[in-house]
Amino acid sequence: xxxxxxxxKVYDQKARPALDSVSLEIDRGEFAFLVGASGSGKSxxxxxVLKEDRATSGMVHVAGQNVANISSWRVPRLRRGIGVVFQDxxxxxxKNVFANVAFAMQVIGKSRSVIRDTVPEVLKTxxxxxxxxxxxxxxxxxxxxxxxxxxxxxxxxxxxLADEPTGNLDPTTSMGIMGVLDKINxxxxxxxxxxxxxxxxxxxxxxxxxxxxxxxxxxxxxxxYTSMLPVVGQSRRLxxxxxxDEAAHSGGQAAGQQAAREQAAREQAxxxxx
Amino acid sequence: MRLQFILGEIGGGLRRNLSMVVSVIxxxxxxxxxxxxxxxxxxxxxxxxxxxxxKVQVAIFLCGExxxxxxxxxxxxxxxxQDNVRTLLESPAVAQYVNDFQFESRDDAYKHFKEQFSNSxxxxxxxxxxxPASFRINMKDPEKYQIISETFSSQPGVETVIDQRQxxxxxxxxxxxxxxVAVIIAGVMTVxxxxxxxxxxxxxxxxxxxxxxxxxxVGASKTVIQLPFILEGVIAAxxxxxxxxxxxxxxxHFFLGEYLSKQYPDTAFISPAQTLLLAPALVGLGVVLAGxxxxxxxxxxxxx
Numbered sequence: 001x002x003x004x005x006x007x008x009k010v011y012d013q014k015a016r017p018a019l020d021s022v023s024l025e026i027d028r029g030e031f032a033f034l035v036g037a038s039g040s041g042k043s044x045x046x047x048x049v050l051k052e053d054r055a056t057s058g059m060v061h062v063a064g065q066n067v068a069n070i071s072s073w074r075v076p077r078l079r080r081g082i083g084v085v086f087q088d089x090x091x092x093x094x095k096n097v098f099a100n101v102a103f104a105m106q107v108i109g110k111s112r113s114v115i116r117d118t119v120p121e122v123l124k125t126x127x128x129x130x131x132x133x134x135x136x137x138x139x140x141x142x143x144x145x146x147x148x149x150x151x152x153x154x155x156x157x158x159x160x161l162a163d164e165p166t167g168n169l170d171p172t173t174s175m176g177i178m179g180v181l182d183k184i185n186x187x188x189x190x191x192x193x194x195x196x197x198x199x200x201x202x203x204x205x206x207x208x209x210x211x212x213x214x215x216x217x218x219x220x221x222x223x224x225y226t227s228m229l230p231v232v233g234q235s236r237r238l239x240x241x242x243x244x245d246e247a248a249h250s251g252g253q254a255a256g257q258q259a260a261r262e263q264a265a266r267e268q269a270x271x272x273x274x
Numbered sequence: 275m276r277l278q279f280i281l282g283e284i285g286g287g288l289r290r291n292l293s294m295v296v297s298v299i300x301x302x303x304x305x306x307x308x309x310x311x312x313x314x315x316x317x318x319x320x321x322x323x324x325x326x327x328x329k330v331q332v333a334i335f336l337c338g339e340x341x342x343x344x345x346x347x348x349x350x351x352x353x354x355x356q357d358n359v360r361t362l363l364e365s366p367a368v369a370q371y372v373n374d375f376q377f378e379s380r381d382d383a384y385k386h387f388k389e390q391f392s393n394s395x396x397x398x399x400x401x402x403x404x405x406p407a408s409f410r411i412n413m414k415d416p417e418k419y420q421i422i423s424e425t426f427s428s429q430p431g432v433e434t435v436i437d438q439r440q441x442x443x444x445x446x447x448x449x450x451x452x453x454x455v456a457v458i459i460a461g462v463m464t465v466x467x468x469x470x471x472x473x474x475x476x477x478x479x480x481x482x483x484x485x486x487x488x489x490x491x492v493g494a495s496k497t498v499i500q501l502p503f504i505l506e507g508v509i510a511a512x513x514x515x516x517x518x519x520x521x522x523x524x525x526x527h528f529f530l531g532e533y534l535s536k537q538y539p540d541t542a543f544i545s546p547a548q549t550l551l552l553a554p555a556l557v558g559l560g561v562v563l564a565g566x567x568x569x570x571x572x573x574x575x576x577x578x
Contacts, residue, residue, distance in 0.1 A: 050491075073495075073496065076493040076494060076495045077493060078493070079490070079491060079492065079493035080492065080493030081493075083492075084491050090484065090487070090488060092484060092485060092488070103485075103488065103492075104488070104492040106279045107279065107488075107489045107492060107494035107498050108492065108494055108495075108498075109276040109279075109498070151488075151492070152492075155492060155493075
């Protein structure tokens with residue numbers, strides 16, 4: 001579904017490349033995590049898939065076509081096959097939930113009756129039944145992200161790109177969002193998710209591609225998030241303070257801590273799916 | 275659906291940007307009014323030229339019933355006198371200065387008069403026998419008017435010899451200068467309008483960058499994304515053009531029609547309906563102006 005062949009992306013000639021000869025293949029229907037520190041090239045990867053940027057060298061294939069060969073007036077067609085979700089939701093604040101999702105269909109010219117049928121169905125998939133009339137500011141962060149996911153998948157794209165979709169959410173809500181993404185993946189959509197969230201990665205046990213300084217340093221199936229980057233550790237401590245049992249994590253050694261984390265995550269996943 | 279969506283977007287954009295839209299309307303209104311004023315002056319010049327102006331330079335008017343000139347003491351021109359004038363015009367002494375000449379009978383004169391003064395109330399009170407017959411002469415060299423004048427003014431049956439150019443040329447040069455001034459002002463105002471439209475579109479694109487960003491992501495075509503912005507500018511410009519056309523019509527109707535034509539009943543003025551001929555040109559100009567300037571702006575500020 002997505003294939004990178006020796007892709008290098010250089011933004012600034014003097015600096016190191018954002019992506020350095022990356023070769024990677026993500027198959028149809030796969031669920032892959034893209035992990036790594038800020039600046040490791042995760043966002044660049046996603047931008048190249050969307051043809052927001054051109055690769056400096058190498059080839060990017062999306063859904064069977066080389067994106068370099070897609071003329072600018074056909075880029076919209078490429079993007080219709082790709083849904084995107086962001087950390088900051090990017091909902092339209094003056095439109096209600098239904099209208100936010102319908103917007104994605106209106107702008108590509110879907111008929112009103114199709115919109116009327118499809119939107120409630122998608123909202124049901126993401127668990128927002130009965131909230132069609134709510135405005136974004138009346139929703140919790142998790143619900144807002146669900147609206148954003150609904151908007152991303154309402155046109156039934158083959159690929160869903162998620163750029164730190166849980167970055168602004170607490171762990172419980174995050175697991176709920178992961179449940180939604182997993183469900184979408186099970187319906188056949190390829191999901192690529194860039195994340196810092198180790199709990200989620202460890203819980204999901206999906207393929208993990210780790211980037212560091214623009215290079216793929218790890219590509220494992222059913223893998224864990226193992227990273228020694230201090231940034232991640234900090235963000236975890238903040239999350240701990242926001243609602244989890246601090247004592248369970250503060251004392252133990254790395255292995256024990258890992259086990260406890262997984263335990264907690266499993267519990268929360270259960271809650272999130274209720 | 276898509277059309278309805280685009281119309282909705284335009285409506286929202288116009289509402290959100292109301293003050294800028296109003297200023298675009300006013301600037302295009304003023305600039306197109308000046309363009310239209312220049313056009314109106316040219317129409318007026320054409321109107322005043324009447325049937326003969328571009329064809330001949332000198333007119334020899336023959337005596338009519340009411341003529342009071344010295345040469346007309348014996349009453350209206352006779353057929354014999356008329357033939358004498360014609361013979362003289364064809365004689366080698368005169369013919370060397372004359373390219374061509376035509377005889378305008380009273381009925382012809384009446385017909386041409388009616389055309390030229392169609393907008394004036396005077397037309398109803400004039401009958402063919404009040405108008406003199408005339409010979410209209412196209413000179414080889416208009417400067418030689420004097421020769422014709424000397425030869426014919428003393429002829430029996432000739433009321434007067436007139437160099438039409440001398441009468442109207444000065445007025446026309448003033449009107450042409452006024453047109454030029456109007457065009458220059460229009461040019462400056464048009465530059466203002468273009469810049470203002472560009473700024474408005476830029477602001478509009480900025481205030482809706484969230485929407486356009488999402489449209490890009492879900493694969494909306496360039497047309498769907500850009501058209502609302504372009505049409506916003508175009509609609510404002512068309513409203514401005516319509517106001518300008520209305521203003522020109524009002525000037526023709528109230529100032530020329532109701533006031534000046536009563537002050538100067540012997541001058542032919544353009545009708546309000548004639549100014550409306552300028553309206554499509556003004557609207558077209560407004561559309562082209564707004565369309566190109568917003569298209570260029572969007573190319574810079576709205577990446578698709």
